[in-house]
Each structure stands twice: as structure tokens, then as C-alpha cells.
Amino acid sequence: MACMYRVLCLLFLLLPAAQALANSQSVYNTYKNRLVQIRIIDTESNAKSTLGSGFFVTADGLIVTNYHVVSRLVQRPEQYRAEFIISDGKDPLPAQLLAIDVVHDLALLRSGLRDTPYLRIRRGKVRKGTRLYSLGNPHDLGMTIVEGTYNGLIDDSLHRRIHLTGSLNPGMSGGPSIDEAGEVVGVNVATAGNQIGFLVPAEYVAQLIEAPPAELPSAQQLLARLSEQLLANQAEVTATLTANPIPAKQLGTYMVPDSLVPGLNCWGDSSNDDDLLYTETSYTCSSKHSIYISDSLVTGTIRYGHYYVSASDIGSTHFYAIMQQYFTNSGERGHREAVTPWECETRFVDNNGLPMKAALCLRAYHRIPGLYDLVLSAVSLNQETTALQTDLYLHGFDYDNITMLARRYLEAITWKKP
The missing domain is CATH 2.40.10.120 (Thrombin, subunit H)
Structure with a gap:
């Protein structure tokens, strides 16, 4: 049984x-x-x-x-x-x-x-x-x-x-x-x-x-249709990104952009290596998916990161050299057949009372007129051994939208006096 x-x-x-x-x-x-x-x-x-x-x-x-x-x-x-x-x-x-x-x-x-x-x-x-x-x-x-x-x-x-x-x-x-x-x-x-x-x-x-x-x-008509779709999509994405004020998140003594829209992947981390002469707290966000165009080009992505760096046992000259490494390691490569070389401009700016060094880089798409990629890198200059480095990467926007989004992002960064 x-x-x-x-x-x-x-x-x-x-x-x-x-x-x-x-x-x-x-x-x-x-x-x-x-x-x-x-x-x-x-x-x-x-x-x-x-x-x-x-x-x-x-x-x-x-x-x-x-x-x-x-x-x-x-x-x-x-x-x-x-x-x-x-x-x-x-x-x-x-x-x-x-x-x-x-x-x-x-x-x-x-x-x-x-x-x-x-x-x-x-x-x-x-x-x-x-x-x-x-x-x-x-x-x-x-x-x-x-x-x-x-x-x-x-x-x-x-x-x-x-x-x-x-x-x-x-x-x-x-x-x-x-x-x-x-x-x-x-x-x-x-x-x-x-x-x-x-x-x-x-x-x-x-x-x-x-x-x-x-x-x-025809081949030309298909490319034209592809361009139309991408331009229409970036306009919709821009409207989504600007529909509400940018939410803020505190990182050290700074307020920085949090998730620009619902659904971004955002992560935080901090260094605890005793061998380093400084500490770093980071917060990064990125879109989950991209738009595939060809073997050498994907677009439609948003990515950014904030890095709060602080040191107590080194001088301002040494700290400046450390931050210079952050500032110069924020570039991106691209396939020559798909995009033009980067064109960059670096300036010292007054960001609503916060002095910063900022570099803005743009590149265009060879076969999709009117679309650009952007990299914005900026570092705060208001403290001797504490600084904020921020990097923004936008892919596949028209010139007006991409520069407006970069300016809006930068203006959302403020300093909170301890």
C-alpha cells in the first residue's frame, strides 16, 4: 500500500x-x-x-x-x-x-x-x-x-x-x-x-x-526614415526629461542630480582603501537599454556619475593633481565610420555661485544629420581638499536639446556649506 x-x-x-x-x-x-x-x-x-x-x-x-x-x-x-x-x-x-x-x-x-x-x-x-x-x-x-x-x-x-x-x-x-x-x-x-x-x-x-x-x-529613403524616427524619439525623450524638476540627492557637501527619470539604474559606492590618500563616494545612473543602429553605433542612452572626493592629509597642490586625473579620464571612444571626432571646449564657469571647471564635448553622426553625442565633465573649485567631479553622457539628441539638457543638469548642482 x-x-x-x-x-x-x-x-x-x-x-x-x-x-x-x-x-x-x-x-x-x-x-x-x-x-x-x-x-x-x-x-x-x-x-x-x-x-x-x-x-x-x-x-x-x-x-x-x-x-x-x-x-x-x-x-x-x-x-x-x-x-x-x-x-x-x-x-x-x-x-x-x-x-x-x-x-x-x-x-x-x-x-x-x-x-x-x-x-x-x-x-x-x-x-x-x-x-x-x-x-x-x-x-x-x-x-x-x-x-x-x-x-x-x-x-x-x-x-x-x-x-x-x-x-x-x-x-x-x-x-x-x-x-x-x-x-x-x-x-x-x-x-x-x-x-x-x-x-x-x-x-x-x-x-x-x-x-x-x-x-x-530606396536605400536613401530607408536612411531618411531612420533619421526621422530617431529625431522624433529624442524629442519625446527630451520632453520626458524636462517634464519635472530634476530631483536632488546629497553627496557630501553637494546637492547633485538624482535619477532624471523613473527607471534609470542608479548605484552608489564608497572607497575604504587605507592605502589611498583620499576618500571617494560615488553615485552613478544609466538607462537600461539603447537603440541599435549598426555594428558600430548604438544610441539613445543617458549615463552620468558624481564623485565626491575628500582628503585630509595632503596639500591642495597634490589634491588638485588627483582631481585632474578624474577630469581627464571621462572621455569616450567612437567608431570613425559612424561619428565625427570629438570637438571640446573647456571653461571656468560660475554655476549659480559655485565655481567650476567644465569641459563640453560634442560629436556628430556621419549618416544621421542633426544628431549628436555629448560629454560634459565638471569639477568644483570652491574647496581646497574636497571636490565634486560630475560626468554626463548623452547619446542621440539634436543640438538644441542636448545643450539644453547639459546646461539644466549642471545648474542642478549646488554646494551646501557645512
């Missing part, structure tokens, strides 16, 4: 896993004919250079994938072409790039096929904990289905992403994550490892396919 009881317990423990396996098999068998593998082919070698996944979204053969999967078609159309393989097919078929949404990392391809089975977009609200099925072709191993859990939108006011608890792997980018009814909840876009995945919300897919272009755009 006890033996029979143990056997029944074991069966009940295995039952949920068996049901999950049956659900996965059923979902895959039902919807696999909506899936494709995307291949970007180098025309010189006639070999694949990029692999991704995609899925049919209309009966006339339109395919959705990630922009980053097909970005080389936009950046170097003379060197690359696209092809796709349907899930049960062997021979690749040609595809043409029809539309892009670079901000949300989406692209729309025309396959030339007709009467294709396709996936519908889920329109209603998704409840946290909903079981999802992510489909794609990881590492060119064949179409795969991975179960995961919908965990809502991440806390990021700049870039909307769905948090998926599940294993996404390279090659699954552009594939769909669907519910049990086969409706698309999101598009696989990134992973942070350890069962942390990210999806592009399906609402942006709906927008992309709502009114697809009737004619194939």
Missing part, C-alpha cells in the same frame, strides 16, 4: 511537467508554419553574415523581425541581401526590406509569397504570470520553442520592453513570443542571461503593419 502511495505521488509530481510538454508540442505543431529563419547574405562571398528569426503577420507574406537582424540592409545595401527559409522548407527565398522601426527594433520584410498562414497580434491586456511560448532558430540549430512567463513591462520610462522569464538565445531575435491561443504578445529582442529575456511589445508590431508601404523604399 505504501509503495502504491509513493507511485501515485510520483505520478502527480510528473503530471504538470508532462502537461507543459504537451502544451509546448501542441503550440509548436500548430504555429510552426508561421515561422521563418532570416539570413543576411554577403554578396561577395555569397555566405550568411547574420542570422535571425521572423514570422508571417499577413496573408500576403509580410514578415516581421528585429531591425538589428537586418540593419546591414540599411547601412550597406550594396553589400548585403536578405533571404528566408520557412520552417518546413529547405531552399532559401529572397526577401526585401519594406519598413523599419529602429526605435523599437522592428523591421518588415516582403516575401513575395501569397496565402501564407500568419500570426495574429494580441490586442488585449496580458496578465502577469501568463505562460508564453518563444519561438526562433537559436544558433542555426533549427526552430525551437521555449516556455516562459510574462512578467510585465520593465520599469523604464525611456524604452518599453516586456520582461520575459525564459531562455532566449542568439538567433531567436525577431521570433515571436505567443500565448496559448497563438497570438503575438511580443517579439524576441534581447537576453540578460539567467532566464531573463526581453520582448518588444506587440503594439509596435501592430503599428508597423497597419499601413505598409506599397512600393519598396
Whole structure:
């Protein structure tokens, strides 16, 4: 009797896993004919250079994938072409790039096929904990289905992403994550490892396919559309950043900008090394996601750091030399094909009564007129052996907005007399 009881317990423990396996098999068998593998082919070698996944979204053969999967078609159309393989097919078929949404990392391809089975977009609200099925072709191993859990939108006011608890792997980018009814909840876009995945919300897919272009755009038209989208996005981000006063945080004897918008990752630390001649307390913030443009350029990010440095056993000359190292180590590199060299200007400024040395550096994007990156570095000069160093990095804003945001950031720094 006890033996029979143990056997029944074991069966009940295995039952949920068996049901999950049956659900996965059923979902895959039902919807696999909506899936494709995307291949970007180098025309010189006639070999694949990029692999991704995609899925049919209309009966006339339109395919959705990630922009980053097909970005080389936009950046170097003379060197690359696209092809796709349907899930049960062997021979690749040609595809043409029809539309892009670079901000949300989406692209729309025309396959030339007709009467294709396709996936519908889920329109209603998704409840946290909903079981999802992510489909794609990881590492060119064949179409795969991975179960995961919908965990809502991440806390990021700049870039909307769905948090998926599940294993996404390279090659699954552009594939769909669907519910049990086969409706698309999101598009696989990134992973942070350890069962942390990210999806592009399906609402942006709906927008992309709502009114697809009737004619194939030229390479120049695609670049122009990319520029328009990035300029519109930076205007929206700027409006978000300036909607409220900058929150302040005390760091030593200074008040500094805290999280500029909800959802930034902010961290603090302090030095406790007895060998150092000074102490440092730091506070840094950065956006969680970026906008991929090409292999040599990502944009749409905000990052900044404050460093409160104090010393008691050294003179002001030695302390100045230490702070000079902070001030000169705040630059950034960039790919020459994507951005111009930095152009910098250094000044001594009176920041609302706080004397500071500030350096402002700008660089432009070669192929996206009107967009700039900025680095602002500033150090306080009002105390002999105590100082604040602050560094601000902005990527992908127009000139007026980027300089206004830098000025607003600097003006938010004040000194509190002990």
C-alpha cells in the first residue's frame, strides 16, 4: 500500500511537467508554419553574415523581425541581401526590406509569397504570470520553442520592453513570443542571461503593419526614415526629461542630480582603501537599454556619475593633481565610420555661485544629420581638499536639446556649506 502511495505521488509530481510538454508540442505543431529563419547574405562571398528569426503577420507574406537582424540592409545595401527559409522548407527565398522601426527594433520584410498562414497580434491586456511560448532558430540549430512567463513591462520610462522569464538565445531575435491561443504578445529582442529575456511589445508590431508601404523604399529613403524616427524619439525623450524638476540627492557637501527619470539604474559606492590618500563616494545612473543602429553605433542612452572626493592629509597642490586625473579620464571612444571626432571646449564657469571647471564635448553622426553625442565633465573649485567631479553622457539628441539638457543638469548642482 505504501509503495502504491509513493507511485501515485510520483505520478502527480510528473503530471504538470508532462502537461507543459504537451502544451509546448501542441503550440509548436500548430504555429510552426508561421515561422521563418532570416539570413543576411554577403554578396561577395555569397555566405550568411547574420542570422535571425521572423514570422508571417499577413496573408500576403509580410514578415516581421528585429531591425538589428537586418540593419546591414540599411547601412550597406550594396553589400548585403536578405533571404528566408520557412520552417518546413529547405531552399532559401529572397526577401526585401519594406519598413523599419529602429526605435523599437522592428523591421518588415516582403516575401513575395501569397496565402501564407500568419500570426495574429494580441490586442488585449496580458496578465502577469501568463505562460508564453518563444519561438526562433537559436544558433542555426533549427526552430525551437521555449516556455516562459510574462512578467510585465520593465520599469523604464525611456524604452518599453516586456520582461520575459525564459531562455532566449542568439538567433531567436525577431521570433515571436505567443500565448496559448497563438497570438503575438511580443517579439524576441534581447537576453540578460539567467532566464531573463526581453520582448518588444506587440503594439509596435501592430503599428508597423497597419499601413505598409506599397512600393519598396530606396536605400536613401530607408536612411531618411531612420533619421526621422530617431529625431522624433529624442524629442519625446527630451520632453520626458524636462517634464519635472530634476530631483536632488546629497553627496557630501553637494546637492547633485538624482535619477532624471523613473527607471534609470542608479548605484552608489564608497572607497575604504587605507592605502589611498583620499576618500571617494560615488553615485552613478544609466538607462537600461539603447537603440541599435549598426555594428558600430548604438544610441539613445543617458549615463552620468558624481564623485565626491575628500582628503585630509595632503596639500591642495597634490589634491588638485588627483582631481585632474578624474577630469581627464571621462572621455569616450567612437567608431570613425559612424561619428565625427570629438570637438571640446573647456571653461571656468560660475554655476549659480559655485565655481567650476567644465569641459563640453560634442560629436556628430556621419549618416544621421542633426544628431549628436555629448560629454560634459565638471569639477568644483570652491574647496581646497574636497571636490565634486560630475560626468554626463548623452547619446542621440539634436543640438538644441542636448545643450539644453547639459546646461539644466549642471545648474542642478549646488554646494551646501557645512
